[in-house]
Amino acid sequence: DAKTTQPTSMDCAEGRAANLPCNHSTISGNEYVYWYRQIHSQGPQYIIHGLKNNETNEMASLIITEDRKSSTLILPHATLRDTAVYYCIVRASNTGKLIFGQGTTLQVKP
Amino acid sequence: NAGVTQTPKFRILKIGQSMTLQCTQDMNHNYMYWYRQDPGMGLKLIYYSVGAGITDKGEVPNGYNVSRSTTEDFPLRLELAAPSQTSVYFCASSYSGAGYGNGYTFGSGTRLTVV
Numbered sequence: 537d538a539k540t541t542q543p544t545s546m547d548c549a550e551g552r553a554a555n556l557p558c559n560h561s562t563i564s565g566n567e568y569v570y571w572y573r574q575i576h577s578q579g580p581q582y583i584i585h586g587l588k589n590n591e592t593n594e595m596a597s598l599i600i601t602e603d604r605k606s607s608t609l610i611l612p613h614a615t616l617r618d619t620a621v622y623y624c625i626v627r628a629s630n631t632g633k634l635i636f637g638q639g640t641t642l643q644v645k646p
Numbered sequence: 647n648a649g650v651t652q653t654p655k656f657r658i659l660k661i662g663q664s665m666t667l668q669c670t671q672d673m674n675h676n677y678m679y680w681y682r683q684d685p686g687m688g689l690k691l692i693y694y695s696v697g698a699g700i701t702d703k704g705e706v707p708n709g710y711n712v713s714r715s716t717t718e719d720f721p722l723r724l725e726l727a728a729p730s731q732t733s734v735y736f737c738a739s740s741y742s743g744a745g746y747g748n749g750y751t752f753g754s755g756t757r758l759t760v761v
Contacts, residue, residue, distance in 0.1 A: 570749060572749070572750075577683075577734065577755070578754065578755070579650075579736050579738070579752030579753055579754055579755055580689065580736070580738075580750070580752050581752070582749035582750060582751075585749060623688065633679075633691055633694060633704065634679070634691070634738075634749075634750060635691060635705070636681075636688040636689040636690070636691075637688055638687070638688050639688055
């Protein structure tokens with residue numbers, strides 16, 4: 537599975553959009569990009585995933601560059617409850633394993 | 647549905663003792679996983695299973711054993727507990743490997759301390 541690079545930490549003002557970047561320059565054609573978050577030592581929570589196209593759900597949007605070497609998770613209106621560690625993971629479609637990196641600690645401030 | 651249930655939530659073990667961390671899911675997921683998370687670190691995959699009777703090693707399998715006799719249950723066994731196994735253990739399940747919506751469902755974790 538391809539490795540990912542994320543900033544260690546980021547801040548965001550409450551009510552503003554939070555844009556979390558992820559580099560995955562060695563991603564293969566059959567690898568999906570997944571985003572999870574972990575709030576205060578709870579079990580990780582699935583946010584969104586995609587292969588090539590941009591994706592949007594009730595939680596967030598995922599923007600994947602055309603060459604698929606990087607992506608951005610967008611939380612459109614961040615709240616204090618969005619403070620968490622956000623993990624970007626790439627995983628092949630034919631394997632069962634999610635390999636977590638260090639993630640980005642997002643602090644949403646009032 | 648209860649989702650993924652882990653027991654116990656907390657446990658203190660003495661060095662050399664053994665124990666089994668229980669994990670059960672009621673979503674009829676075929677894939678199940680065990681992760682550990684040390685303080686301030688990301689999750690590390692210990693073992694995973696793609697179906698009853700099938701298990702495979704993850705990133706950090708040493709010191710652990712698993713079995714998968716039913717679709718619902720995936721217990722993690724610690725033999726001869728060591729202080730290095732002090733960690734929070736998460737169990738997870740999913741329908742399949744990748745590309746499906748909702749990804750993994752995680753349990754709430756077992757916090758284990760070995761003294």
